Amino acid sequence: MTLKLYYSPGACSLAPHIALEEAGAAFEPVKVAMAQGEQRSPAYLAINPKGRVPTIVDGDVVVTATRNGHVLHCKADEIAKLEGPGRGVTVIKVDDDDAVIGFIAGRKADHLVLETEKSGKKFEEAADPKQVSARGGKGRQIIKKATLVLVPRPVAIPPLANADGGQGVN
Numbered sequence: 001m002t003l004k005l006y007y008s009p010g011a012c013s014l015a016p017h018i019a020l021e022e023a024g025a026a027f028e029p030v031k032v033a034m035a036q037g038e039q040r041s042p043a044y045l046a047i048n049p050k051g052r053v054p055t056i057v058d059g060d061v062v063v064t065a066t067r068n069g070h071v072l073h074c075k076a077d078e079i080a081k082l083e084g085p086g087r088g089v090t091v092i093k094v095d096d097d098d099a100v101i102g103f104i105a106g107r108k109a110d111h112l113v114l115e116t117e118k119s120g121k122k123f124e125e126a127a128d129p130k131q132v133s134a135r136g137g138k139g140r141q142i143i144k145k146a147t148l149v150l151v152p153r154p155v156a157i158p159p160l161a162n163a164d165g166g167q168g169v170n
């Protein structure tokens with residue numbers, strides 16, 4: 001399930017709750033215990049910094065790219081989990097001479113950055129829900145007759161904590 005509705009019984013979240021039910025939408029209702037102040041918990045404030053209901057959260061988008069220039073966006077929640085060796089799920093179909101070069105799972109602000117191997121022409125593919133298509137296809141071909149390579153994202157290395165919980169060395 002992709003869409004989550006954070007609601008509290010009797011609060012104004014009832015309006016979108018009714019709308020989603022009436023529309024027959026697939027959604028997961030998540031109760032926020034306002035009487036216990038859950039709307040001000042750090043976990044909830046990370047979801048909605050205003051500390052209010054309703055909040056609607058749409059899931060992450062997975063962007064997958066192949067060497068021959070195919071890019072496919074799909075909803076992360078639609079990818080079945082891997083269970084046991086050899087049991088996977090097809091996100092993008094590739095031709096025999098093609099291969100997946102990279103993917104990201106994220107939100108609109110997150111980008112998969114690619115470039116052509118020869119000329120270094122850059123492509124930034126946002127994890128935008130508007131781009132989502134059915135998984136299992138070949139996606140959209142963003143360039144023809146070129147080989148794409150992945151541009152690695154910079155890695156942020158958080159400092160390790162000392163045994164006493166303070167900041168330590170990297």
Ligand SMILES: N[C@@H](CCC(=O)N[C@@H](CS)C(=O)NCC(=O)O)C(=O)O
Pocket residue numbers: 011012013039050051052053054
């Ligand atoms: N729709 C507005 C208003 C939402 C609102 O006021 N929600 C109330 C419940 S009806 C709430 O969550 N209050 C939290 C609180 O009182 O701590 C918003 O999202 O800013």
